[in-house]
Amino acid sequence: MKKVSLLAPGPTPVPPRTLLAMAQPLIHHRSADFQEVIGKVRAGLKKLFQTQNEVLTFCSSGTGAMESSVANLLSPGDKAITVSGGKFGERWALILKAYGCTPVEILVPWGQAVNPADVAKLLKDDPSIKAVYVQALETSTGVDHPIEELAQVTKNTGAVLVVDAVSALGAYPIPVDQWGLDVVLSGSQKALMLPPGLAFASIGPKALEMMKTSKCPKFYFSWAKELKSQGENKGAFTSPVTLFMGLLDIFAMLDEWGMDKVYAETVIRSKAFKAAVKAWGLDLYSKQRPSVALTAVQCPENIDGQKVVKWLKDKYGIFIAGGQDQAKGKIFRVAHMGYINEFDTLQAISAIEMALKGLGYAFEMGSGVAAAQKIFGEN
């Protein structure tokens, strides 16, 4: 009987109409009907990524797409810059090492954004560096890295810029062609409001060129195979039919609603939530460039962030996220992207107030709700 409310930064709630679209009888993945579906999904992805590049689809989590951007661009021994400013940034270095490549890690303190000048200097000092791997939004810290500026830095070098936008794409605009982003990755379970299981990769001309000389092994995640197959509206391997049907429905919804409105509403929810945090006398964990897609809140000294998460889950059926690795226990994170509205955000704020009070934090109950209501009322 307990209502479930998903307010963690992925998976986000799936709209009921999309759940039912995915509950229709399956069609065959090698039929003309499904080719038509793939064609529409490809067009929808290009529109969302704001690109003329091909946007490939993989049946995997976002990590599969991350791995594909190493396996298809590099060769063993190659050097690449990775921006380690959170759990997902650190993952780049792990993947590179798994493939015998050498990460040149920029260690950004968690909660801060990378300085593009640091990347520029490394690229200038070592022209053999083949790529820069970075998150648009580092989900573990709630920080946006300066992607547009990084593209300016890599533009006139031999290095490609690879952007993990799994939790960013669809939450705020990432105009791939306008910014000149070589590779942009994303996933189905964040702003695209679908269950996990689809990952995406837009691949620009510079990356296509580098791909030709890559010697790392790849098969399931081979870009060359999928560029050929998906270029003909086919999947090289069995496509996750259900998620494609869901994505078609999501694109129809986004078209009706309009991406400008989607982006604007995400901003308002983020503002409202961040105003609540301030009203509680708490700070953001994201010291620089806090994202609109989610808010990472620094817990009061004597309160365990994991307990806040557990309180919401056990008492109210509300899923928010705690901290990961070095941030575990110190923070909690709430999403503003996807199929949620102002009352979902107010619900999260109410619930967190009740948890903080229950866990012994001294503040004025209702102050966060009031601060957020004010923002929503003004917009």
Added chain:
Amino acid sequence: MKKVSLLAPGPTPVPPRTLLAMAQPLIHHRSADFQEVIGKVRAGLKKLFQTQNEVLTFCSSGTGAMESSVANLLSPGDKAITVSGGKFGERWALILKAYGCTPVEILVPWGQAVNPADVAKLLKDDPSIKAVYVQALETSTGVDHPIEELAQVTKNTGAVLVVDAVSALGAYPIPVDQWGLDVVLSGSQKALMLPPGLAFASIGPKALEMMKTSKCPKFYFSWAKELKSQGENKGAFTSPVTLFMGLLDIFAMLDEWGMDKVYAETVIRSKAFKAAVKAWGLDLYSKQRPSVALTAVQCPENIDGQKVVKWLKDKYGIFIAGGQDQAKGKIFRVAHMGYINEFDTLQAISAIEMALKGLGYAFEMGSGVAAAQKIFGEN
């Protein structure tokens, strides 16, 4: 308005109750609730695979699991036997080459099964061969390879036996521990009646030992990572939550119905369909060890198998499969596994009769239906 009927060897129809189970609001993939789900799925998989081995789950198509069995067992330069007796058997060699390994290909004519003595001889002549890669059921030809016998052959050698049972597992018994199968792979979209997107790998002690020395790169498909995570009822990466919920429901159905009954009914549908083929005066494409999971039919000389497939799809909304690669146009394939009953099989037989007649094949209309009815009536 046209009813859709999926009778191709995957994806197979998903039971309506399972579609609705998957249409429930998502729960968070890093919650205690979902850990419980993973725990139940792991237990269900062990029961289905009839094994005490860990059965890992990946978010990918079956090919991802195939690739994982190369990346996690071998090192570049290693030799392995592959059984090329159809499209999926040939895929092993492609994956091995992608990883810098050397396939020792046994070229089995399409429609035939591998002779275990050929494998035994190769292993004896070259003890450096590290693995034997084979399909339980070669889906492209409808042939079962002799897995139990192959396990006898590999048992006392240094080589592991890796069995792709994507279209076999759940259609007929594959007792992993009793037969001593080192690695068995499967997928969600065949006898497990789910949409595509989950792949499985059971990993026995000999394979776990070989895994320790493997030097091929892996990250997303890393067995070591997933053994650790899934051993704690977690996924190393974001789990496809919806498919897990679906699999829980499928296991509940299979428990109610009983696997003995599932296997027995699959056999009867296969017998009935094969009796119809005989009544039409046609031959099976599978000259040896035709599978019960599907039937591959050799088309009459002057009839294009692709046209039969298209006729059923366009006129009746029925999806069966054509031939692949060298068998394209020469055959059509109909599945007997999963959520189908005797009337689905009779429907396929009726439809094929109408297509064959329409395409100019001379035979007695209704003869296949009658032959199948007889089998169903007797059982």
